[in-house]
Amino acid sequence: MKKNVFRDSVTASPWQTIGKPEVGTATNLTEIFDTVIIGAGITGITTALMLQQAGQKCIVLEAGNVGYGTTGGTTAHLNTFFDTTYPQIESDFSKEAAKLVAQTGKDAIAIIKGYIDRYQADCDFEYKDGYLYSENERETKELKEILESSAEAGVEVEEASENGVKVPFESVIRFGNQAQFHPMKYLSTLVKAFTDMGGIVLENAFVTDRKSKDGLSEVITDKAQIKGRNVVYATHLPPGITAFSLRCAPYRSYVIGARLKNEQYPHGLTYDMQEPYHYFRTHEIEGQKYLIVGGEDHKTGHDNPEEAFANLESYLRQYYEVESIDYRWSSQYYVPVDGLPYIGPMAAADEQVYIATGFNGNGMIFGTISGKIISDQILGIENPYSQLYSPSRLKPIAGFSEFVKENADVAWRFVADRFGTEELKAVADLKPGEGKVVEFDGDRLAVYKDAGGKVTALSPVCTHAGCIVNFNAAEQSWDCPCHGGRFDTSGKVLCGPPQKDLEQIALPQK
Ligand SMILES: Cc1cc2nc3c(=O)[nH]c(=O)nc-3n(C[C@H](O)[C@H](O)[C@H](O)COP(=O)(O)OP(=O)(O)OC[C@H]3O[C@@H](n4cnc5c(N)ncnc54)[C@H](O)[C@@H]3O)c2cc1C
Known part of the structure; x- marks a missing residue:
C-alpha cells in the first residue's frame, strides 16, 4: 500500500503522488494583513485567492502543508445534488432554500471551471453524468421524491435506464453536468495563482489562539503572531470549544483505489442509497486507471476503521474483478446539525471573524462557494447565499432530533468515560x-x-x-x-x- 506523510493520516490518497504544492518562502510576517486565512484546503485557498484578486493582502496559515486535511483525502466529485437531499431541504427549510442550494452547486462548478480555464490548470477536470439508484421499495419511493424535488429546485435530472456500475438496481435517476477532477492538481494551481499575486502561505504554523486588539486580530501560531483585519477559519471547526463543536458531528469515510482485471471501469459518478452509502468513479493516475469506491462512513472514534476497510473491499469484490488494491485511505468530514453548512461571520456581533464548516461529503462545492460568500462579505458585496448559510441562523425545529442525538452521544461519552470500569489489558x-x-x-x-x-x-x-x-x-x-x-x-x-x-x-x- 502506498504511503506518504503529506496528510493528517498515514494512508496515502492517489492525489498525493504529485507531491506537496510549492508555496515559496513566507516573508513580511510582521505586516498587518487585510485577511488572515487559517487552513490551506480548498476552502482556505479559494477564499485567499478571491480576496487577493480583489486587491487584498492575505496570508494563509496552515498547521501542516497545503492539502494536509480533507482536501488531500477527498474523492473530488462535483455535484449539484447533496448528502442533504432536496426533499429534506424543502421540508426543513423551504422550496426557495432548495432552489438556492441547487444554484450553489451550479455556481461552484462554474467557479472551479472558470479558474481551470483562466489558469489553464491541467487537473483532469471532466463533466460526467451522476447516477443515484435504489435497490428496494423504500429506496425507490425516496428516489422518486428526490427526482421530483431536484427537478423543482432547478437541477438537471431525469429517470434513467442504467446506473453506470455493475450493481443491480431497482430504479435510477441521472443528474446531468456533474464533474470530477484531481483535487490536489487544482489546489496547486490556485496556490500558484495566489502566491504569484503576492499572497503568502505559511506552512507548519499551528494556530492556537486569536486575540482582538485595537480593532485587529492577532492570530497566535507556534511560529509567529500574525496581525490582520479579518480572520477566516477554514479549518472545519475553529480551535477550542465553541457552538460549532455541538453543531457539527465528525465522520470518517473510507476509500479504495483498485485496478480491475478487465476494462469495466465506471464511466460516470454513481451513488447507492444505502446507509452508510457507497459511491463509485474512475480516475487515471500516472497512466493507470483506478476504480475509486468509497463509503462505510461512521462517526469518528466510533466503530472499527479496519472493519470499515474490510467491508468496503468485500463490497467492491462482490461486483468487480479486482487486479490489485493500490490505495486505501480515509479522511474526515463534518455533518451539520440541520443539514446545511455554516458559512459567514462566526457571530452576528463580530463581522471580522468568519467560518466555513459543516460541508458533509460535499465540500468541493461548499468549500468553493464559501470562498465566494466570505470574500464578498469581507469586501462588502451583497451575496445571495449569506442568509441561507448564515452561522447565526436560528433553526430550532429543523434537525432538532439529530442535534439531540449528536449531543446525547457526547454526553453519554462523558459519563461512560468517567465511570467506566471495564477491565483493560496490560x-x-x-x-x-x-x-x-x-x-x-x-x-x-x-x-x-x-x-x-x-x-x-x-x-x-x-x-x-x-x-x-x-x-x-x-x-x-x-x-x-x-x-x-x-x-x-x-x-x-x-x-x-x-x-x-x-x-x-x-x-x-x-
Ligand atoms: C473520503 C471523503 C470523500 C469526499 N468526497 C467528496 C466529494 O467527492 N465531493 C465533495 O464535494 N466533497 C467531498 N468530501 C468533502 C470534502 O473533501 C471536504 O469537505 C473538503 O475537502 C473540505 O475542505 P476544507 O478546505 O474546508 O478543509 P481541509 O481540506 O480539511 O483543510 C483544512 C485545513 O486546516 C488546517 N488546520 C486545521 N486546524 C488548524 C489550526 N489550528 N491551525 C492551522 N491550520 C489548521 C488543516 O491542517 C487542513 O489542512 C469528501 C470527504 C471525505 C472525508
Whole structure:
C-alpha cells in the first residue's frame, strides 16, 4: 500500500503522488494583513485567492502543508445534488432554500471551471453524468421524491435506464453536468495563482489562539503572531470549544483505489442509497486507471476503521474483478446539525471573524462557494447565499432530533468515560502497531507499541473537551469520539478542534 506523510493520516490518497504544492518562502510576517486565512484546503485557498484578486493582502496559515486535511483525502466529485437531499431541504427549510442550494452547486462548478480555464490548470477536470439508484421499495419511493424535488429546485435530472456500475438496481435517476477532477492538481494551481499575486502561505504554523486588539486580530501560531483585519477559519471547526463543536458531528469515510482485471471501469459518478452509502468513479493516475469506491462512513472514534476497510473491499469484490488494491485511505468530514453548512461571520456581533464548516461529503462545492460568500462579505458585496448559510441562523425545529442525538452521544461519552470500569489489558498484550487505552498503576493511559516494539504512553484525555480517545489502527492515530480531534501516536494534534497535544506520560521502567 502506498504511503506518504503529506496528510493528517498515514494512508496515502492517489492525489498525493504529485507531491506537496510549492508555496515559496513566507516573508513580511510582521505586516498587518487585510485577511488572515487559517487552513490551506480548498476552502482556505479559494477564499485567499478571491480576496487577493480583489486587491487584498492575505496570508494563509496552515498547521501542516497545503492539502494536509480533507482536501488531500477527498474523492473530488462535483455535484449539484447533496448528502442533504432536496426533499429534506424543502421540508426543513423551504422550496426557495432548495432552489438556492441547487444554484450553489451550479455556481461552484462554474467557479472551479472558470479558474481551470483562466489558469489553464491541467487537473483532469471532466463533466460526467451522476447516477443515484435504489435497490428496494423504500429506496425507490425516496428516489422518486428526490427526482421530483431536484427537478423543482432547478437541477438537471431525469429517470434513467442504467446506473453506470455493475450493481443491480431497482430504479435510477441521472443528474446531468456533474464533474470530477484531481483535487490536489487544482489546489496547486490556485496556490500558484495566489502566491504569484503576492499572497503568502505559511506552512507548519499551528494556530492556537486569536486575540482582538485595537480593532485587529492577532492570530497566535507556534511560529509567529500574525496581525490582520479579518480572520477566516477554514479549518472545519475553529480551535477550542465553541457552538460549532455541538453543531457539527465528525465522520470518517473510507476509500479504495483498485485496478480491475478487465476494462469495466465506471464511466460516470454513481451513488447507492444505502446507509452508510457507497459511491463509485474512475480516475487515471500516472497512466493507470483506478476504480475509486468509497463509503462505510461512521462517526469518528466510533466503530472499527479496519472493519470499515474490510467491508468496503468485500463490497467492491462482490461486483468487480479486482487486479490489485493500490490505495486505501480515509479522511474526515463534518455533518451539520440541520443539514446545511455554516458559512459567514462566526457571530452576528463580530463581522471580522468568519467560518466555513459543516460541508458533509460535499465540500468541493461548499468549500468553493464559501470562498465566494466570505470574500464578498469581507469586501462588502451583497451575496445571495449569506442568509441561507448564515452561522447565526436560528433553526430550532429543523434537525432538532439529530442535534439531540449528536449531543446525547457526547454526553453519554462523558459519563461512560468517567465511570467506566471495564477491565483493560496490560501493556505487554499489545501487538506491534497496536494501541489501547489501558489501566496502569491506577491511571488510564493511551498506550501504543510501534513496529520496533517501543511502547509509548499518553494521557487518553482529549485536550479539547475531556473525552477519552480511541485507537484507530488503520490510520495509526488516537481519535476522539466526541468532536473528532485526532492525534498521532506521539500525541501530536492531527486534526479537529484540540489546541494542545495529548500529554506524554513517562512509563516507569520495570
Ligand atoms: C473520503 C471523503 C470523500 C469526499 N468526497 C467528496 C466529494 O467527492 N465531493 C465533495 O464535494 N466533497 C467531498 N468530501 C468533502 C470534502 O473533501 C471536504 O469537505 C473538503 O475537502 C473540505 O475542505 P476544507 O478546505 O474546508 O478543509 P481541509 O481540506 O480539511 O483543510 C483544512 C485545513 O486546516 C488546517 N488546520 C486545521 N486546524 C488548524 C489550526 N489550528 N491551525 C492551522 N491550520 C489548521 C488543516 O491542517 C487542513 O489542512 C469528501 C470527504 C471525505 C472525508
